[in-house]
Amino acid sequence: MDRKILVLALSTLLILISCTLRADTLDITFLDVAEGEAIIVKSGKHTALIDTGNIVSGHRVVQYLQSRDIAQLDMLLITHPHLDHLSGVFQILPHITVKQRYDNGQTLPQNQDIYRWYQDSFRTSNYRAMNRGDVLALGETKLTVLSSLQTGNMNRRSLVLLVEHGEVRVLLMGDADVSVEATIMEQIPNLNAKLLKLGHHGSENSTSQPFLDRVDPDYAVISTNADNIRGYPSPLIMDRVRQQGIDLLLTYEDGDICFRSDGEDLSPCSVIPVALGGPRTGG
Ligand SMILES: [Zn+2]
Numbered sequence: 211m212d213r214k215i216l217v218l219a220l221s222t223l224l225i226l227i228s229c230t231l232r233a234d235t236l237d238i239t240f241l242d243v244a245e246g247e248a249i250i251v252k253s254g255k256h257t258a259l260i261d262t263g264n265i266v267s268g269h270r271v272v273q274y275l276q277s278r279d280i281a282q283l284d285m286l287l288i289t290h291p292h293l294d295h296l297s298g299v300f301q302i303l304p305h306i307t308v309k310q311r312y313d314n315g316q317t318l319p320q321n322q323d324i325y326r327w328y329q330d331s332f333r334t335s336n337y338r339a340m341n342r343g344d345v346l347a348l349g350e351t352k353l354t355v356l357s358s359l360q361t362g363n364m365n366r367r368s369l370v371l372l373v374e375h376g377e378v379r380v381l382l383m384g385d386a387d388v389s390v391e392a393t394i395m396e397q398i399p400n401l402n403a404k405l406l407k408l409g410h411h412g413s414e415n416s417t418s419q420p421f422l423d424r425v426d427p428d429y430a431v432i433s434t435n436a437d438n439i440r441g442y443p444s445p446l447i448m449d450r451v452r453q454q455g456i457d458l459l460l461t462y463e464d465g466d467i468c469f470r471s472d473g474e475d476l477s478p479c480s481v482i483p484v485a486l487g488g489p490r491t492g493g
Pocket residue numbers: 246292294295385410411
């Protein structure tokens with residue numbers, strides 16, 4: 211009888227341990243790709259890249275991955291086809307193996323060479339268009355598409371992604387604006403996230419006060435360059451974020467920005483800098 215109780219207690223304990231312990235950590239790194247965005251999501255041995263920087267800065271993504279001996283991406287997602295998100299693919303595809311490719315599937319203007327080249331090189335094998343509600347598994351991490359509005363406006367059609375690792379939630383807004391935020395707020399009651407990557411490089415047409423209240427993050431990230439030609443990020447939005455007591459990080463000031471999740475909590479982690487230069491092609 212005692213032995214039965216002991217076995218029962220031990221098996222209950224094992225179940226509890228397996229439920230609470232998470233074997234893999236999740237690292238999210240916002241690379242400093244100047245004017246644009248590139249986010250590396252690494253869950254255990256699995257790596258996803260969300261956006262690729264621009265045609266000039268995309269090589270930094272290659273350098274970063276090679277410096278960490280990542281020769282293969284499990285998935286590469288393009289949130290929307292503006293050139294500050296998409297055109298680093300031409301730097302990445304020749305150097306890094308990509309298992310699965312995703313974007314929002316929108317029709318691209320074929321009278322523009324860069325989109326024709328993108329269509330021919332990216333939307334080929336192992337490619338799938340993503341829609342709202344689609345879910346991808348990256349090791350122990352789940353990526354859910356919260357929005358991709360069916361509209362001709364490229365920013366509004368951005369793939370908005372919720373990254374979930376245990377209890378930790380991260381919201382990546384692409385270049386979505388306040389109208390997308392309003393739609394998401396109507397559709398999804400729980401938008402709480404520990405980290406918010408602000409929409410549209412911190413411009414004034416994103417990150418409404420009600421949306422910020424709903425997400426209520428501990429950290430916020432803006433990815434853009436210094437002296438941005440369009441005036442991003444907006445001082446108004448930065449004030450709005452900081453006044454809420456949110457820790458705001460900026461790629462043009464902080465460089466590469468890293469966060470680590472253990473499945474329960476998220477905290478900043480240090481990044482070993484990668485020097486700027488041409489892509490490493492040999493060896
Ligand atoms: Zn952009």
